[in-house]
Amino acid sequence: MSNSITILGKIITFILGFFSTYIILDFMSKFERNLYYKKIFYITAYFIFNLIILMSKVYCSETLNFIITIGVTLIIGHFLYNNKKIYILYYSLYIITLIIFQFTVILIFQLLCVKFNINFYSGDIFVITTSIIVQFSNLIASRLFIACYKKKKVENITSIQYLNFLVLPVFSIFYITTLMMYVQTYLAMEDIILLLINIISIILLNIFTTNIFQSISKNNELKNQLNLYNKQAEINYEYYNSLENKYKNSRKVIHDIKNHMQTIEGLYKINEYEKAKKYRDDMYVIFESLGQKYYSRNRVLNIILNDKIQKAEGYGIKFQCNIKNSEINFIEDIDITTIFSNLLDNSIDGVKGLTKDKCIVFKMDKFNDFILINITNPLSEMPIKNKTKFKSTKKTIRGLDLLMY
Numbered sequence: 001m002s003n004s005i006t007i008l009g010k011i012i013t014f015i016l017g018f019f020s021t022y023i024i025l026d027f028m029s030k031f032e033r034n035l036y037y038k039k040i041f042y043i044t045a046y047f048i049f050n051l052i053i054l055m056s057k058v059y060c061s062e063t064l065n066f067i068i069t070i071g072v073t074l075i076i077g078h079f080l081y082n083n084k085k086i087y088i089l090y091y092s093l094y095i096i097t098l099i100i101f102q103f104t105v106i107l108i109f110q111l112l113c114v115k116f117n118i119n120f121y122s123g124d125i126f127v128i129t130t131s132i133i134v135q136f137s138n139l140i141a142s143r144l145f146i147a148c149y150k151k152k153k154v155e156n157i158t159s160i161q162y163l164n165f166l167v168l169p170v171f172s173i174f175y176i177t178t179l180m181m182y183v184q185t186y187l188a189m190e191d192i193i194l195l196l197i198n199i200i201s202i203i204l205l206n207i208f209t210t211n212i213f214q215s216i217s218k219n220n221e222l223k224n225q226l227n228l229y230n231k232q233a234e235i236n237y238e239y240y241n242s243l244e245n246k247y248k249n250s251r252k253v254i255h256d257i258k259n260h261m262q263t264i265e266g267l268y269k270i271n272e273y274e275k276a277k278k279y280r281d282d283m284y285v286i287f288e289s290l291g292q293k294y295y296s297r298n299r300v301l302n303i304i305l306n307d308k309i310q311k312a313e314g315y316g317i318k319f320q321c322n323i324k325n326s327e328i329n330f331i332e333d334i335d336i337t338t339i340f341s342n343l344l345d346n347s348i349d350g351v352k353g354l355t356k357d358k359c360i361v362f363k364m365d366k367f368n369d370f371i372l373i374n375i376t377n378p379l380s381e382m383p384i385k386n387k388t389k390f391k392s393t394k395k396t397i398r399g400l401d402l403l404m405y
Helices: 002-031 039-059 062-080 086-115 123-153 159-185 189-255 257-269 273-290 299-314 333-351
Strands: 318-323 359-367 370-376
Touching: 002 039, 002 062, 002 086, 002 123, 002 189, 039 062, 062 086, 086 123, 123 159, 123 189, 159 189, 189 299, 189 333, 257 273, 299 318, 299 333, 333 359, 333 370
Parallel strands: 318 359
Antiparallel strands: 359 370
16 A cells, blocks of 8 residues: 555656646746747757756755756746846746745645545645645646736736636646545555546646636737727728818819919909908818828827817817827837727717817827826716726726726
């Protein structure tokens, strides 16, 4: 029986070693990376990583093993995933955090065993069970950390999806604990094989589930980007459609320009100076409306402003635009569309239903290394604050925050 447990412990430790390095490399691949190579490099790095960790566990102390784990993680992370120096610190903090998290999980599991009178056949079985639970907990912690980190990239993961993701790992921990409690009464070689198949199956199922979770997250992000591109395409279409209409109107004015000039000359000849001046001013207004206004040196921002100002004027809204510095070329076009379209649409929606004081003031300027954007508009009622956030006034859809990359 003792030999069976020893064999089981060594095999499970070997399997968990591969699982542990998978969690670390998976974290680095999902966290933030700027290096991409052929898959063979990452597969080779994965097996070399496992070999080094296995050798260090056999021949080195716990402290030295910990140092080697951090060192190998930093080398692989720096040369295969992200070569920015700041990420050396991030990867180090990640490993240290995992170690602290492991001790916390072990402590909590021990307290639960005492509180609910959970007994194991031997201390070796308890250690094996704890090691398995720790690795499942590490997988949960890594994936949730990545998901929370990426929320700033408008990655719409709902609370229900988070809970669904946690169901399988939590069930796996409960299942493994129960299995290790009741399989210990008799442990033949067939039992060891069956137990290992169960453990490997649960590990693979968790990896598969977390990959599905990541795919859902990525899918939501791509859907959001697609919506933004559609929004930008819609704005561009409306902009060029407006240009086409202005072009048609300008051809009509040019066609009649001779008649207009003759009319103004005729008014001057009969000493109708005021009427001639008014006629001239009216022509200036027509010419002004046909011309394309340039509010900004940024092409995309200029298109958005022309589109939104035209939309606002359609609702009888007075729009004041004051841009002193529009050097925003460091922002991606799709992000410019996201930021300014949302801000201006919200302002127009808040003002168009008013009966008076229908105005929007848009200001943009540079202060030190910051671009300051200020949009002012009146409201029909005071905004309602719900705890730390303002309650959305939208009736049909939930208001979306503007999250920067």
